[in-house]
Amino acid sequence: MPGFAASSDGVHLQAARVVYRSTSGDGGAPTVVSGAVFVPLGVPPSGGWPVVAFGHGTTGIDEPCAPSMSASLMGVSGVVVGLASKGFAVAMPDYEGLGSPGVHPYTDARTAGLNMIDAVRALRATFKNVSNRWAALGHSQGGAAAWAADEWAREYAPGLDLVGAVALAPAADVSGFVDKAQAGTLTQDQRLAIVLLIESLARRYPTINRDDYRRGSAARSWDVLSACAGPLVDQRPAAALELTAKDFLPRSPAAASRMRERLQAWALPQRPLSAPMYVVYGSADALVDARWTTDAIARACALGDTITWEEQPGKGHGDIDFTQALTWIVDRFAGKPVTNECRR
Known part of the structure; x- marks a missing residue:
């Protein structure tokens, strides 16, 4: 090192x-x-x-x-x-x-x-x-x-x-993120975190469709919001300011249930x-x-x-x-x- x-x-x-x-x-x-x-x-x-x-x-x-x-x-x-x-x-x-x-x-x-x-x-x-x-x-x-x-x-x-x-x-x-996304009550910190949750779940499970959980400025700046290295990182602060609660409203109750069930399976205690x-x-x-x-x-x-x-x-x-x-x-x-x- x-x-x-x-x-x-x-x-x-x-x-x-x-x-x-x-x-x-x-x-x-x-x-x-x-x-x-x-x-x-x-x-x-x-x-x-x-x-x-x-x-x-x-x-x-x-x-x-x-x-x-x-x-x-x-x-x-x-x-x-x-x-x-x-x-x-x-x-x-x-x-x-x-x-x-x-x-x-x-x-x-x-x-x-x-x-x-x-x-x-x-x-x-x-x-x-x-x-x-x-x-x-x-x-x-x-x-x-x-x-x-x-x-x-x-x-x-x-x-x-x-x-x-x-x-x-x-x-x-953190399965409560889904309920707050449905209710439009995600905090600014939670809006940034739910991007990583959705992207990680979509990479791991083919049943999770990113577009069921993102819209508006979140969809437009998705790669920027999920970056941790490289030139995109410098754009994250500006992209984060554009996020709204509506950007993460699940497209259907079924979509919300799919994400909630995945997060509940990982929840503690086990x-x-x-x-x-x-x-x-x-x-x-x-x-x-x-x-x-x-x-x-x-x-x-x-x-x-x-x-x-x-x-x-x-x-x-x-x-x-x-x-x-x-x-x-x-x-x-x-x-x-x-x-x-x-x-x-």
Whole structure:
């Protein structure tokens, strides 16, 4: 990773871009994905560096949108360096279809979660003195990945010891996008995100017709709105300002149902957790409605999960305070008791 290594952040740790085997959560097929792995400089502790697998938020849906191919890790290099400075090795998946050939199943949390687990395996195969004890941490799309990794860790990777997962503003269930598109109440942030949802689903499923969900300025600027690299990116801000709520009105109730059912099949929770989880989200989130997260937590509690959560008043999607979440991770590695708010 020469670009990252030469950056002001890259000099503080060892880094490698990896291509590794994983599994599609949407069908179970074997896949090849990419990511980046990091270890701190210095002498590892007894038992090796503890691991945090970090799930990044939305970067796009095309192959060039991978953080591992960016000198700044698509803007999250500070998070990686911060974790390494606290003595953690870090594994960061790009997710299927980002950084490697294939279709990126945007918001398919199970696939992203399996990619996250396998990134930990790739980290341990790349660098020496890395522990099998790990925690999952992610924001937005990555928050859902951390949640799903927690659900599947015990069965999928019994040789790894997951101590807990932190889901920050997780996109656990975004099937509500369809209802808001029908009602014409999508926020500006949601209008940009639904472009990626529709395009990703259309690439993956032949029954999803893009033109059933786009019209007006969205249809005219579709390639611009879904770009993450190249000259089209510079046109995105202007194209985004032209979007209206009517641009995403499904053409029929049947079309709305097709999209909703696909998103519901990817929604969390899907099974009980393997380890405790901490969820942090904002009451004023304009991308993932707070109610969607609250409802997902309630369903997870009904499965018997151990969850601590914090809905921060007035906070949005990107400005939540996750200081306590980092302390929570440290406490899980230390084996301290965890609060289960599902029992309140």
